[in-house]
Amino acid sequence: MPAPSLAGIHHVKIPVTDLPRSRAWYEQVFGFRVAMEFPDADGTVRGVVGELPGLGRTLLALRENPQAAAGCRGFDPLGLAVDGRADVEAWAAHLDTLGIAHSPVIEASIGWLLVFGDPDGLELHLYTWAEHGADHSGREGYGRRVDAPS
Known part of the structure; x- marks a missing residue:
């Protein structure tokens, strides 16, 4: 039986050490437009997802994760x-x-x-x-x- 079909890439998630800094950089360089924020239980936003012009339906997510960012x-x-x-x-x-x-x-x-x-x-x-x-x-x-x- 063949595998079911895919419909594209939904999102790409990039780990960052400092979300506000990275968000501002991606906005300045690529025109990143945030559509959603992901706050922790205390209300601190640790992740965002949005659009990069030219990527169609594929979204870009930035997520604070210093260890993963260092590894990348x-x-x-x-x-x-x-x-x-x-x-x-x-x-x-x-x-x-x-x-x-x-x-x-x-x-x-x-x-x-x-x-x-x-x-x-x-x-x-x-x-x-x-x-x-x-x-x-x-x-x-x-x-x-x-x-x-x-």
Whole structure:
């Protein structure tokens, strides 16, 4: 019996050490719009969920969890899509105006890539749907295509 179908990604939850700081950063950088807050029993808000423009129905959640945030530092669990190289370059310029350090535009495995960190050091990737056409499959750390089983 085949598995039931999925309807997309409902939300992505990112652990943070300081919710107000991270919320403000995601609002400034991405235009994050909070739709719900999650208070503890004492009324302290420890989590929020909302929309990032361009993600459709997929929501972003930020949740205070210092231990998990420390464990994710330097990791890249979230790759956000942009259409092409010009879009990556526009994001680099946007980050420059905000004073946020970022990588140069990278010719990655398939498309172009921009890497930068959130306030807790989580690596965020902006990756293009457009492909550059170069074959980097022989380079260490780069991906190679795999034939799907028939």
